[in-house]
Amino acid sequence: MSLLYTLLIILGAVIVFSLYNYFQQKKILKTLNQDDFRAGYRKAQLIDVREQKEYEGGHILGARNIPMSQLKMRMKEIRKDKPVYLYCQSGLRSGRAAQQLYRKGYRQLYHLQGGFKQWTGKIKSK
Incomplete structure (x- = not known):
């Protein structure tokens, strides 16, 4: 029975931590759709x-x-x-990157909704 309580406490802690991160990212990072991202990233650091x-x-x-x-x-x-436009493959890493940047004083933080896998604009590959 104590194993069950331990697992429930761990599960609860993970859920609380995940919710905290989610709301923290919502507060510090603006999520942009492709059109808004495309409109602003040329004037920013991509x-x-x-x-x-x-x-x-x-x-x-x-x-x-x-x-x-x-x-x-x-x-x-x-x-x-200058504004910082971030993106990764799906949006998770760019959210974590924004949290790191925010802690160091960056305030104009944006990221691409859905990440690179949803991008339909111009791309370059090596």
Whole structure:
């Protein structure tokens, strides 16, 4: 019986943590559909947070690749005074990247709804 209670407590903690992250991202990050994303990213810093091999397989034209695994080390490459448009494959990593950036003082944070897999605009691949 104590094993069941332990599992329920762990499950409850995971749910609370997930809900906290969800609402935190909603507060700090604006999710844009393709049209709004396309309209604004040329005046902003467009960052692809996927890993390099994913980026080389195809990316939005004009995007810089700063993988999530390197974000802490390369954060100085991103200006705080300009909007930051983020995207990844599905939208999860860009949300986590936005949380890291927000903690370091970035405030104009946007990401692509559905991520790169939903993108229908121009792409470049190596």
